[in-house]
Amino acid sequence: xxxxxxxxxxxxxxxxxxxxxxxxxxxxxxxxxxxxxxxxxxxxxxxxxxxxxxxxxxxxxxxxxxxxxxxxxxxxxxxxxxxxxxxxxxxxxxxxxxxxxxxxxxxxxxxxxxxxxxxxxxxxxxxxxxxxxxxxxxxxxxxxxxxxxxxxxxxxxxxxxxxxxxxxxxxxxxxxxxxxxxxxxxxxxxxxxxxxxxxxxxxxxxxxxxxxxx
Numbered sequence: 001x002x003x004x005x006x007x008x009x010x011x012x013x014x015x016x017x018x019x020x021x022x023x024x025x026x027x028x029x030x031x032x033x034x035x036x037x038x039x040x041x042x043x044x045x046x047x048x049x050x051x052x053x054x055x056x057x058x059x060x061x062x063x064x065x066x067x068x069x070x071x072x073x074x075x076x077x078x079x080x081x082x083x084x085x086x087x088x089x090x091x092x093x094x095x096x097x098x099x100x101x102x103x104x105x106x107x108x109x110x111x112x113x114x115x116x117x118x119x120x121x122x123x124x125x126x127x128x129x130x131x132x133x134x135x136x137x138x139x140x141x142x143x144x145x146x147x148x149x150x151x152x153x154x155x156x157x158x159x160x161x162x163x164x165x166x167x168x169x170x171x172x173x174x175x176x177x178x179x180x181x182x183x184x185x186x187x188x189x190x191x192x193x194x195x196x197x198x199x200x201x202x203x204x205x206x207x208x209x210x211x212x213x214x
Contacts, residue, residue: 030055033064038072051080058089066094066110069103074110084115091121100130104139107131117148124154132160132176135169140176150179157187165205166196173205183209 029049032040041061045051054060062082065073074094078084085093095115098106107127111117120126128148131139140160144150153159161181164172173193177183186192197205 025049026053029053029061030064033061033070033073034068036068036070036073038070038076041073042076045076045080051077051082052086054086054088058087060086060088060094062086063088063092063094063097066103066106067097067101069098069101069106071105071109074106078113084110084113085119087119087121091123092125093119093127095119095127096121096125096130099127099136099139099143100134102131102134102136102139104136104142107139107142111142111146117143117146118152120152122155124152124156126152128152128160129154129158129163132169132172133163133167135164135167135172137169137171137175140172144175144179150176150181151185153185153187156189157185158191159185159187159193161185161193162187162191162196165193165202165209166200168200168202168205170202170205170208173208177208177212183212 025044026049029041029044032044051062052060060082062074062077063086065077087093093115095107095110095117098110117127126148128140128143129152131143151159159181161173161176161183164176183193194206194209197209
């Protein structure tokens with residue numbers, strides 16, 4: 001049923017855009033991206049497949065390639081006119097999902113291409129928050145070095161420091177504190193980075209946060 005809905009969504013997009021290529025061609029396109037088959041992706045782009053077409057979840061080819069960590073396909077899609085900051089139905093962009101999955105090379109490539117490191121989902125999640133949640137300290141540093149807001153917060157006030165502290169990502173916490181993340185901030189529930197660290201047994205992080213107090 002889900003697959004059928006996805007195919008119908010693609011069909012609607014094709015009809016709306018008066019595209020000449022078939023659903024089967026689009027299926028082949030997305031399969032190639034998921035498999036990391038850059039040769040087939042290049043061939044299908046040359047045959048006229050739109051680099052910005054979306055699947056039933058609103059994911060563009062670039063979003064999928066970034067999520068899968070395929071730098072070569074990301075570059076091919078961009079050369080074919082893929083938009084860097086397109087969002088899926090959840091408001092997620094290519095750089096957000098690359099950050100969440102820990103694909104540092106893809107993140108660096110997207111940044112070099114001009115991707116927006118501060119763009120947020122409707123819930124306020126930025127690429128930095130995704131990287132901090134998953135615990136990828138090199139990507140956190142990459143994003144901060146390229147304009148990411150260290151104290152950016154979700155709609156309920158949760159920061160990257162809170163997420164890293166809660167999930168036990170001490171390396172991320174260290175990077176964020178190095179960039180002067182505000183450990184005093186509390187979210188809408190009154191939680192702070194310190195309270196979440198201690199609630200989840202991350203006493204080593206708790207000690208870092210205590211030492212960082214002015």
